Amino acid sequence: MEYKVRLPRRVSPTQAPSPGDYVLQRRGRFWAVLDAAEGLVCLTVYKRGALEVLRRLGSGNSPS
Numbered sequence: 001m002e003y004k005v006r007l008p009r010r011v012s013p014t015q016a017p018s019p020g021d022y023v024l025q026r027r028g029r030f031w032a033v034l035d036a037a038e039g040l041v042c043l044t045v046y047k048r049g050a051l052e053v054l055r056r057l058g059s060g061n062s063p064s
Contacts, residue, residue, distance in 0.1 A: 024050055
């Protein structure tokens with residue numbers, strides 16, 4: 001099972017634009033978040049965790 005998720009792009013002049021396409025893919029009992037251009041971003045046990053990763057990737061806020 002695979003889900004395509006498009007996140008809004010936020011580009012500033014000092015940052016390189018990040019690809020906005022991510023794929024949420026079921027791998028056995030785990031969930032993989034894949035970047036369309038670079039591959040695996042993370043692997044989680046729960047779908048809810050994978051969706052949280054996608055939410056944080058889309059927010060554009062990086063932790064300090």
